[in-house]
Amino acid sequence: MQTTTAPPDHEYAPDPWKNIEETNTNSSNTISGQATLEEGQYALRQAQFNRSYNIEVGVSVQDGGSIDIFGMSADEFDRYRDRESPVYYDGLYETGVSDTTISDTMQTGDHRIIFDNSSVFGSDASEEVTFAFETVVRVPE
Numbered sequence: 001m002q003t004t005t006a007p008p009d010h011e012y013a014p015d016p017w018k019n020i021e022e023t024n025t026n027s028s029n030t031i032s033g034q035a036t037l038e039e040g041q042y043a044l045r046q047a048q049f050n051r052s053y054n055i056e057v058g059v060s061v062q063d064g065g066s067i068d069i070f071g072m073s074a075d076e077f078d079r080y081r082d083r084e085s086p087v088y089y090d091g092l093y094e095t096g097v098s099d100t101t102i103s104d105t106m107q108t109g110d111h112r113i114i115f116d117n118s119s120v121f122g123s124d125a126s127e128e129v130t131f132a133f134e135t136v137v138r139v140p141e
Contacts, residue, residue: 008119009040010083016043032134037067037117039125044077045113045135049106056103056136057092057113064129067115068095068122069102074110083120095122105140 013035020033035043047055059069071092072080080086091104092113113135117125 007083008125010118010120011041012081013037013041013043016041028136028138030134030136032132034062034130034132035115036128036130037115038128040118042114042116042118044115046074046111047106047113047137048110049108052105052107052140054103054138054140055092055106055113056101056134056138058101058134058136059097059099059115059131060133061098061129061131064127065125066096066098066123067117067125067129067131069093069097069100070114070116070121071102071104071106072112072114074112077112077114080114080121086121 016035016037018034020031023030037043057069059067061067069092071089072086076086089104092102094100094102116122117129119125
């Protein structure tokens, strides 16, 4: 008799965000806050740009294990959501992180930054995770 293992949970957390603060200057936009994801959940921040921008994403886990961060286009997010293998942006991809800052340039278009606490892609999730994040968007120099 062959046993089958159920696929890992991969569930969208619609609003895990707390203490969101936004600061705008002439040269940048900063959004910071906190989030809690249960094991098997992911959350996203999205942005639509009409020009190129530099983006920097900082994450610091405050409680629990580690999380994965994936930057991708809206089309690749559809693949991610459907458990297919998406293509991530080179500079906006890191797995198993507890404290990191990643950055890249995003071109014109519709983009997603995924905060993932599931075992579907990246590292294995084993517990609820609470983290602080900061996203800074700047016009390239």
